[in-house]
Amino acid sequence: MDLARFPRIRLGHLPTPLEPLDNLTRLLGGPRLWIKRDDCTGLSTGGNKTRKLEYLMAEAQAQQADVVITQGATQSNHARQTAAAAAKLGMHCHILLEDRTGYTEPEYTDNGNVLLDRLHGATVERRAGGSNMQAEMEAVAAKLSREGRRPYVIPGGGSNPVGALGYVNAALELLNQSVEMGLRIDVLVHGTGSAGTQAGLVAGLQAMNSAIRLLGIGVRAPRDKQEGMVYDLACRTWALLGLRGELPRAAVEANCDYVGSGYGLPTPGMTEAVALLARTEGILLDPVYSGKAMAGLIDLVRKGQLTPDQNIVFLHTGGSAALFGYPGALGLQTP
Numbered sequence: 001m002d003l004a005r006f007p008r009i010r011l012g013h014l015p016t017p018l019e020p021l022d023n024l025t026r027l028l029g030g031p032r033l034w035i036k037r038d039d040c041t042g043l044s045t046g047g048n049k050t051r052k053l054e055y056l057m058a059e060a061q062a063q064q065a066d067v068v069i070t071q072g073a074t075q076s077n078h079a080r081q082t083a084a085a086a087a088k089l090g091m092h093c094h095i096l097l098e099d100r101t102g103y104t105e106p107e108y109t110d111n112g113n114v115l116l117d118r119l120h121g122a123t124v125e126r127r128a129g130g131s132n133m134q135a136e137m138e139a140v141a142a143k144l145s146r147e148g149r150r151p152y153v154i155p156g157g158g159s160n161p162v163g164a165l166g167y168v169n170a171a172l173e174l175l176n177q178s179v180e181m182g183l184r185i186d187v188l189v190h191g192t193g194s195a196g197t198q199a200g201l202v203a204g205l206q207a208m209n210s211a212i213r214l215l216g217i218g219v220r221a222p223r224d225k226q227e228g229m230v231y232d233l234a235c236r237t238w239a240l241l242g243l244r245g246e247l248p249r250a251a252v253e254a255n256c257d258y259v260g261s262g263y264g265l266p267t268p269g270m271t272e273a274v275a276l277l278a279r280t281e282g283i284l285l286d287p288v289y290s291g292k293a294m295a296g297l298i299d300l301v302r303k304g305q306l307t308p309d310q311n312i313v314f315l316h317t318g319g320s321a322a323l324f325g326y327p328g329a330l331g332l333q334t335p
């Protein structure tokens with residue numbers, strides 16, 4: 001596999017640390033827990049989209065784009081990191097935010113990630129929940145083209161084969177760290193949404209013949225749909241990399257039992273996980289992704305499905321800026 005032939009702009013502080021979670025390990029009394037700190041990628045409070053943007057923004061620059069267009073939910077971490085990357089590279093960023101929750105509190109609609117989008121100089125437009133966001137972006141791109149601009153459209157979550165290369169790279173980085181530290185990793189757990197993170201990891205781990213079990217914890221779709229999305233994108237990423245043979249379908253595993261009533265809607269498990277990590281490890285999770293992913297990990301440890309002889313790595317995909325968009329979801333309101 002020859003990842004170096006794909007254009008890349010360095011945006012992240014890489015490699016991110018791989019650290020033990022000693023307090024949480026002791027508290028849960030199960031497997032040895034570790035955390036891969038992709039919340040520390042450095043770009044505007046960090047997160048997993050930074051790695052994807054290293055490849056996406058390189059493609060945008062290669063096409064001489066002067067404006068990037070992207071979309072996400074109101075409290076999108078992807079939109080915020082795209083706005084920051086565009087600012088750093090001297091490009092304009094236009095964001096379409098979809099109302100996927102119906103929340104109207106000003107913290108949700110204008111604080112957290114939305115505040116940072118604007119602080120980075122992005123222009124923001126809203127769309128109703130259920131809009132065809134890809135079509136909406138293409139309409140904006142066509143309009144900007146007519147005005148003489150050069151738009152580059154980044155799909156939601158940065159999840160296409162080019163963006164997924166960022167997580168192919170992350171898989172190689174993690175395998176190198178495991179060698180350096182002499183750490184046998186049994187399971188890698190992370191939140192999976194628009195699928196690019198898991199697709200890139202699947203492709204990277206399979207390309208390296210790794211025996212690590214990769215477990216995505218879904219935050220949006222039911223299992224069949226989520227696994228189908230990940231597998232489809234992983235296969236397209238595999239093809240982009242020019243790898244031979246077929247990616248085994250069994251390499252894609254998503255557990256979607258922790259979504260609750262829907263994307264971006266709080267669950268008791270999420271609230272517990274966010275507070276637990278904040279109070280035992282001093283680590284900030286988020287209400288939409290890493291909080292639900294950690295809720296899944298904690299529950300699987302408690303059920304004995306992840307066992308004491310295992311080393312489990314939780315990939316922290318970031319998102320703490322969204323905490324400020326969900327003040328009511330954290331169980332901290334004064335009466």
Ligand SMILES: *Cc1c(COP(=O)(O)O)cnc(C)c1O
Pocket residue numbers: 047048049077078157159191192193194195196197198286289290317318319
């Ligand atoms: C986008 C995001 C994810 C999910 O990654 P996908 O590549 O969209 O599956 C997980 N955690 C956080 C904090 C995110 O912002």
